[in-house]
Amino acid sequence: MRNFPAALERLTEQFARLPGIGSKSAQRLAFHVLSLPDEQAEEFASAIVDAKKTVKTCPVCQNLTDQELCPICADPERDHSVICVVAEPKDVIAMERAREFGGVYHVLHGVISPLNHVGPDDIRIRELLLRVGQGDVQEIIMATNPDTEGEATAMYLSRLLRPMGVKVTRLAYGIPVGSQLEYADEVTLLRALEGRQEI
């Protein structure tokens, strides 16, 4: 025997295919699974199958959901004329945590990133244009990350959306609440100054 049993090798390969897991880690994880009680290993396996089977994207906002329409799109109390555009599903959770936004979302599932070979057709831009084209959207709030790619994606989208007669806005830049001024970087301070408001 020069190798591990075939089923163990196969499991190691599966772990090694996951992003950020090298071959040594994959082996360690496979051994860990072998050491689990039967029912825990089965729980793990069925969690994979269940997640894959039940979690879909909402046909309207593209957010992940296990329902026909996601709870936010299905909520008549929310303002469906204001769409907040975010890059990832986790950004929706971050926004909802603020308990301030009463509109709906659109999840792009990525940002335009030529370096990573992600073009406009690789993220859910077409679906957003379709939504806006169907009318009664008043405002689109860009809430992509304040980094180069998030900015570029927001700029790209705003150029497409403005001719459609919709107001396009961007989350305000500024110093984070609770932070200390001395640690704020120059660009953030510059944006905070530019966006200063009367009190």
Add this chain to the structure above:
Amino acid sequence: MRNFPAALERLTEQFARLPGIGSKSAQRLAFHVLSLPDEQAEEFASAIVDAKKTVKTCPVCQNLTDQELCPICADPERDHSVICVVAEPKDVIAMERAREFGGVYHVLHGVISPLNHVGPDDIRIRELLLRVGQGDVQEIIMATNPDTEGEATAMYLSRLLRPMGVKVTRLAYGIPVGSQLEYADEVTLLRALEGRQEI
């Protein structure tokens, strides 16, 4: 909706239980699984179940196997009177790579480590003593790692085994072949000097 769909949360939890995977990595891995084609996700799930179902420990040497008896223990060409004791299944593979050892193995599945709450009863020592007690074992070669815990485990075992009338040896210490003397640590050099051989 303040959270991800339940099935996604469950999958994230499963990944977070794996050793060395934090909650952020777990989320990343869960999202990755969602992005896989259906058949790849199912392959992953069945690799877990299959490995768990088919991989057992050999009743003689305790190494992992998908057969009744592991191929090495089942091989009549090997010398069953010489047992090489290793800590982990991967050490068997390393030893076999040298294509030199013609005896059989015993896999402890760990080393004694009071700091990690691993005592003599937590590794496969009882099984080794049973094997030796059943007779016709001539020599036990200790091949645990040359670190503190590996050493201590080898010492502990040799003290148990010697009274049973079996020869207990240890892999030689010395400078690794292909290495450079200037990078060898003092302890290794000391051991290499002590173990010097006539040429």
